[in-house]
Amino acid sequence: MAVVLEALASNLSNVLAKMARKEVGMLLGISDKIDSLRVRLDGLKEFLADAERRRITDLHVQGWVKELKDAMYDATDILELCQLKAMDQDSRRSNNPSLLSLRNPLNAHHIGSRIMALNQRLDGIKQRAEQFSFIKLDRYGDCSRTAQGHGLRRTTPELDRSGVVGNKIEQDTRRLVELLTREEEEASAASISSNVRVVAIVGVGGIGKTTLAQNIFNHQDIKEKFDKIIWLSINQEFSDPELVRTAITGAGGEHSGHQQLSLLQPILREAISGKKIFLVMDDMWSVHAWNNSLRIPLVNSAAQGSWVLITTRDERVAREMKAIQPYHRVDILSWQDAWLLLKKQVVSTLKDEYAIEKLKSTGFRILERCGGLPIAMKAIAGLLSHKEINEIEWGKVLRSPSWSVDGMPEEINHAIYLSYDDLAPHLKQCLLYCSLIPSYHKLKSHLIVEIWISEGFVNGKSNELEELGKEYFNELIIRNLIHEMPYSEFGMHDVVRSFCQHLAKDEALSSHMGQLRVSDLDSKRYRWLCIENELDWSALQEQNSVRTLFLYGRTEIKFKANDLCSKFSNLRVLSILYAQHGSFDSLCQLKNLRHLYFFRTDIRSLPDGIDKMKFLEFIGITRCEKIQQLPGSIIKLERLRCLNLMSSNIRSIPRGFGRLTSLRTLYSFPAQMGSSSSKDEWCSLEELGPLSQLRDLHIKGLENVSASSSAAKAMLGAKKHLAIWWLECTDRQRDDGFLKEEGIISIDEQRRIKEVFDELCPSYCLEQLYIRGYFGWQLPKWMTSKASVRLDRLTSLKLDGLPCCTKLPDGLCQLSCLKLLQVRRAPAIERIGHEFLQIQQHNGDCHPSRAAVAFPILETLEFTVVLELEEWVWEEHIQAMPLLHELTLDRCKLRQLPLGLASHARALKVLKLFMVHNLKSLQNLPSVVELHLYENPDMESIRGVPKLQVLSINYCPKLKLLEGIPALQKLYLLDFSMKTLPGYLQDVKPKSLVLDCSLPLLGNISMGASCSDWDKISHIQQISGYAGEMRIRRRWCVFYTREPFKLDTNIVCSSISRDKTTLPPTDLAGLRRLLATASLW
Structure with a gap:
């Protein structure tokens, strides 16, 4: 990571300030030397911004910057050594007060000597700075302020509509969709030699190839005409097994975690067998992924008429995959569309719209410098969105010297550099770090924030670091330098990633899929390493300055105590994913470690001496099935902010867990019986009582809590920062709502769990609540209108798995900030009564006042698998849900929708009724x-x-x-049991009809005017009809256009003749006449 000098200096200042507050120097007897270090660092600060800029183009400045960075890193290491020694000394004094006046002279001499040598180095560095004539550029101030100001990515099929402008992309989409749908019909009828055809989108990086592919992938015609649509993000560093696993999942199959390609390919063949497939392979750099992983399964198993769409920068890839010609080339944006894109990103009010039109000339000149690349334009738009909309500010951007910076690769657009250069130093640092993470590995946004904190990139008050890190993250999103993805993950465009990796090339190495060479590790002194699938331990040991180490892949990793202690003493972040046969007993030697993360690793235990890692702040052990308990010494980690045990098999926690009072996030706390005398079974909720700083809490296994008194000791109501809360009992229900095993849940069990939940009353600050597997007969009393605490900040409530609950509480309608309400698998609820919507008044009167509105800002309401629900009472005079946008009713017995829905839910746009x-x-x-x-x-x-x-x-x-x-506009009709078309089709006039029906009915329709049902549909402008055969859902098709008239089909007489239930002889004869003249594809 090309650490930004200003950010590094700010981090050092932050460390020095903390040491001053804790009197660390005085405790060790070296306060004078630490003061002299602070003075020297302050003297260098004013030159850092200019040096950081000039290093990009001046090799001499680059050498000076590297020397200064090394000195600053050494200063950080020395200062943290001071803190460790002071903590050890303070601990000994606490245990033995008689040692109060004693210091360790050897420690003081050793550390003092190192600081003196460092001060001399800094004097020399400052003296050499004079030859460069650095100027003072004080642009940002302290990095502890908030973030708010005025190719190797992993793509998904999700389309960001904010980046789609103009008619050109829609025209290109229509043209390619027409090719993919019409041509596949021709392929089916003509029986071409291959059942899979390839179409290619070609263009330079950042031109919009992926956006076009996403637009096609999400087009309704594509979804209608293919049995399975699959999106694969390839890039330069894909894994063959992972690629096939993703394809299997996309096809609806189950890969069972297999790693070998030889086992995965047959599973893929089975998943796609006989199905018409549309596969997108985005960002292809070579044909390896196709030839080695996917070609044989698709060609051997996919149905006739399947298509592969590829996006690539290299025309040779399209040629080697035998894509049909001409290839589709994405052109640069026209100036009109570029201007629309800029406005869409910058304008937020009508006033902005008026002001920006006056700047059109300047805006066009700025856009001209972006080279027509949408990604560059979005980055510039992100920059301009933080400027005043006036000629002065936009003129500064236009005339910025950053447009003409030399020394960067040609493919890196200068607009990206300009957007980067406008960032505050701490944001630059965070952005550069994101480029280290492999694009195809899923990393949650909260994890990257934790790592930023661990590396010292987020400077501020200790109690708000996570919130500040989220602000940084959101700022980078607003500036279009990273983007959000599903499941709280993040992505980075390959053009931005290339830029960041160019700046980081001397300090960061991200090597994957067998690309690592020993020479890579021998040639430079890296601070950040990301390595996958191979580990040359001897070469890695030479990297004794490494601060972040990501190890990915299913390989054997063994750490030796001496190696870790002597070679990796500076390590701050260690993430190990998918490792097998790992030995981690010596991890406790990493005394500077802040962030420790295991994912799907066969770790069996954490080291007993984990308390030696005094700086440790974040521990994640997720999806690690072999670990069952935590070491007792973990309770001594006073700085621990996050403990994530999600999807692990940890069943207990050590006694004294409540001493971890710095915890902000606790996932998968395993509740057990508080009265247990067994050391291994201890997991009392009482341990949660002292954890007053919790923001995010997930408790599982609540059925194991034997007494409500134990739950009360958790003191959840006193936790004023708790915003996200998961309460979970072990799930006893199947997906269809029925119990997994025969038998009933006893009355005593229902009573006990309700008493436990009654005592788990949250504070007023709760924002998100998720209850799963609760088997009480009634929901907790703090969800009723008589609750002592009003949850006025709650925005999301999800209730999943309520096998015994007979009604919803009467307090939900009073939740004034609730936007999402989901009720799933509640088979005992038969009626939603007045209490669901009637707001109780203070005098106990249940009649609502005229001003009272139930669920005032609710947007999404879902009742799923509420099997016995027959009645929902909502009278017309009761005002409720004025902002409801989407309502889902799934698997219930409701006789009618409530009258009040039509009268008051005036914002309702989407209604879904499944098996009602x-x-x-x-x-x-x-x-x-x-x-x-x-x-x-x-x-x-x-x-x-x-x-x-x-x-x-x-x-x-x-x-x-x-x-x-x-x-x-559009009518979709699916019913394979229909003998004739329904009569109601004559009463509606949609522009298009999509029909899935039986082959006999489709064959009848294909006769056109000779069909007995033709009058029911002939008035519709466009019809697409489909029928299946064996395992191919849409093997046969009919396409009709009213004006200009066109009727096409690929149904052949033999297919009709084979089915004796198809058509009577007269109709079959008419069909033969029709097929003789109809155009076949």
Whole structure:
């Protein structure tokens, strides 16, 4: 990592300030020497910004900067050694007060000598700085301020619409979708030699290839015409097994964690066998991934008409994969579209819209320097969004000298450098660090924030470091330098990554998939290393300055105590993922370690001497199945801020766990019986009582708590910082809501768990609550209207697995900030009554006042697997849910939707009804835009949905009437048991109909005007009809366009003749005549 000088200096200042507050120098008898070090560092600070800039182009300055950085690192190491010695000395004094006046003269002499030598080095460095004539650039101030100011990525199919502008991308999307859908039909009918064809999108990095591919992948026609659509992010450092595992998952298969390609490829063949596949391979640098991993399974098993879409910078890749020509080349953005993109990123108010139009000339000149690359334009937009919208500020950006900085690779756009240069030093440092993480390994955003803290990049008050780190993270997102991904992960565009890795090349090495050479480790003194799948231990030991070490891959890792103690004493961050046969007993020798993380590693225990790691702040042991308990000495880690045991088998915690009062995050705390005398079974909730700094808490196994008094001792109500809370009992239900095993949950069990949960009352500051596996007959009393604590900050409530709960509490409607409410697997709830919506008044009156609105900002409501729910009471005079956007009812017996829904949920846009038995009609839904029906066996009519645009109907055999839906655009109809088309099709006028039905019915439709059902659908502008055969869901198809008239099909007479249930002879004869003249693909 090319550590930013200003950020490193700020970190040093922070360490010195902490030492001063704790009187460390005085305790060791070296305070005068530490003071002299502080003075010298302050004298160098004013030159750092200029030196950091000039080092990029001036080799002499680069050498001076490296020398200064080495000195600063050594200063950090010495100061932290001082802290360790002081902590040891303070500990001895606490244990034996008679030693109060004694110091260790050897320690003082040794450390003092090192500081004196360092001071002499700094004097020489400052003297040599005079030859460079550095100027003072004091732009940012202290890095402890908040972040707010005025190719090797892993892509996903999720499309960020904020980066899509203009007509060109939509035109390109339509053209390629037409090719992929129409041409695949031609391929099916013409029986071409290969069942899989390839289309290529070619262009330089950052031009928008991935955005175009995402737009195609998410197009409705693609989803309709392929059985499986799969997205693979390739890049230069992919793993063959991981790639195939991802493909298996995308195809709906199960890879069972296999690592060998020879075992995975047959699983993939089985998953895609007979299916029409659309596969996107994004960011391909060679044909290796296709030839070695995917070609044979797809060619041998995928159905006729399957397609592979690739994106690549190298035309040779497209040629070697035999992509159809001409390849699609992505052009640079037109100036009009570039301007739209800039405005979309910068403008936030109508006032901004007016002001920015006056700057169009300057804006065009700035965009011209971006070379037409969308990624560069988004980075510049991120910069401009932090500037005032006026000619002066935009002119400064236009005339910035950063546009003309030399010495960087040609492929690195100067717009990226300009955006980087505008960052505060601490943000620069955090951004550079992100480029170290392999793009294809999933890393949560909270983990990267923890690592920033561990490396000293986040400077501020100790009690707010995580919040400050999140601000840094969000700032980088706002500036378009990193982007959010699903599941709280983050990504970085390959152009930005290349830029960051160029700046970091002398101090960071990220080597993967067998690319590491011994010479790489011999040639430079790295501070940050990321290595995968191979480990030359002898070469690695030479890297004695390393501060971050990421070890990825399924390889054997053994640490020897002497090696770690002597060679890696400066290590701050150690992350080990997927390691097998690891030996970690000597980890406690890493006394400077702050962050220790294991993921899917076969670690069996942490070392007993872990308390020697006094600086340790973050421990993660996730998905490590062989570890079952923590060492007793862990309770001495006074600085520990996070303990993550998620998906591990740890069943107990040591007595005295409550001494870890610095904990902010605790995941998967295993609740046990507080009265147990067994050392191995201790896990009392009482240990949570003293942990007053908790922000995020997950407790599992709450069914093991024997008494409510034990739960009360957790003192959760006193935790004023607790914002995210998971309460979990071991799940006793299947996905369908029924109990996993025969038998019942006793009344005593239900009573006891309710008493326990009653005592787990949170404080008012709670923001997110997730309860899973709760088997009480009633939800906790603190969720009722009579609760002593009002959860006025709660935004998200998820209740999953309530096998015995018979009704929802009456306090939910009073949650004034609630935006999301999910109730899943609650089979005992038969009725949602008045209490769900009626706000209790202070006098106990349940009649709502006119001003009271239940669920005032609720946006998403979901009832799933509430099997016995028959009635939902919501009377028209009760005001509720004015901002409700999406409602889902899944697997219940509801007879009708509540009357108040139509009257008051005026923002409702999406309604999903899945297997709602007994529901016969829908009517008067004035705001609904999307309606999805699936297996509603009693549904008969739909009336009065004037804004409905998208309607999907799957297996609703009794539906006869569609009335009052004039805005309908798309209708999806799926039912393989239909003998004829439903009559209601004559009553609606959608622009398009997508039909999945039986082959006999589809064959009838393919006859056009000769079909007995033709009058029901001939008025629809566009129809796509499909039928399956064996395991190929959409083997046969019919496509109809009303104006200009076109009727096409790939149904052949033999397929109809083979099925005796298809058509009567007269119809079959008509079909033969039709097929003789119809155009076949």
